[in-house]
Amino acid sequence: QQQVKQSPQSLIVQKGGISIINCAYENTAFDYFPWYQQFPGKGPALLIAIRPDVSEKKEGRFTISFNKSAKQFSLHIMDSQPGDSATYFCAARTISGNTPLVFGKGTRLSVIA
Amino acid sequence: DGGITQSPKYLFRKEGQNVTLSCEQNLNHDAMYWYRQDPGQGLRLIYYSQIVNDFQKGDIAEGYSVSREKKESFPLTVTSAQKNPTAFYLCASTTSGKGPQGQFFGPGTRLTVL
Numbered sequence: 001q002q003q004v005k006q007s008p009q010s011l012i013v014q015k016g017g018i019s020i021i022n023c024a025y026e027n028t029a030f031d032y033f034p035w036y037q038q039f040p041g042k043g044p045a046l047l048i049a050i051r052p053d054v055s056e057k058k059e060g061r062f063t064i065s066f067n068k069s070a071k072q073f074s075l076h077i078m079d080s081q082p083g084d085s086a087t088y089f090c091a092a093r094t095i096s097g098n099t100p101l102v103f104g105k106g107t108r109l110s111v112i113a
Numbered sequence: 114d115g116g117i118t119q120s121p122k123y124l125f126r127k128e129g130q131n132v133t134l135s136c137e138q139n140l141n142h143d144a145m146y147w148y149r150q151d152p153g154q155g156l157r158l159i160y161y162s163q164i165v166n167d168f169q170k171g172d173i174a175e176g177y178s179v180s181r182e183k184k185e186s187f188p189l190t191v192t193s194a195q196k197n198p199t200a201f202y203l204c205a206s207t208t209s210g211k212g213p214q215g216q217f218f219g220p221g222t223r224l225t226v227l
Binding site for chain 1 (some may be wrong): 116144146153154156158161163171194202203205215216217219220221223
């Protein structure tokens with residue numbers, strides 16, 4: 001019940017296309033859902049996060065869509081660029097319970113020109 | 114500059130040796146975490162601490178030890194009992210109170226056992 005399942009494992013997208021990464025969770029107590037971006041040899045950086053009281057959050061080219069009833073959330077990268085090539089992790093936690101983040105296994109995105 | 118620092122960036126260890134990885138934060142965060150990252154495995158939680166002088170085991174605590182004597186510091190010791198310690202180690206921190214709930218990561222330490 002603590003797992004966060006992420007798909008796909010890897011993704012290749014043409015420059016200018018839309019990258020979509022999906023995550024699913026079981027624990028209905030989760031109330032904070034962030035996405036992280038990691039470049040090789042670096043620590044993950046917080047990209048965007050959402051709480052379950054909204055269904056969508058947009059920051060620049062990055063959008064989180066959240067479906068509470070399906071217990072799923074996804075990251076959309078619009079107008080994908082080669083500089084977006086990185087590994088992306090979804091995560092979830094319970095803020096009220098002050099629990100650690102539970103991470104998905106990551107998606108390696110390659111944006112090709 | 115506020116942030117999380119980890120040292121060293123690269124660390125080499127002989128089998129049978131204990132090594133300690135440093136993690137310091139000046140974000141005034143209450144909670145700190147250690148993760149291990151292996152290729153294709155994502156991030157696995159080793160230990161975490163929500164307040165000074167208290168810490169809890171994560172999913173893969175065997176062969177590791179930690180201390181939290183100061184709010185800003187959370188060192189990780191990789192002991193000789195850890196059978197496969199070669200990995201990328203990441204420290205993170207977050208606030209336990211109100212405000213932004215993002216968990217912020219340090220730059221990591223790559224440990225290689227020779």
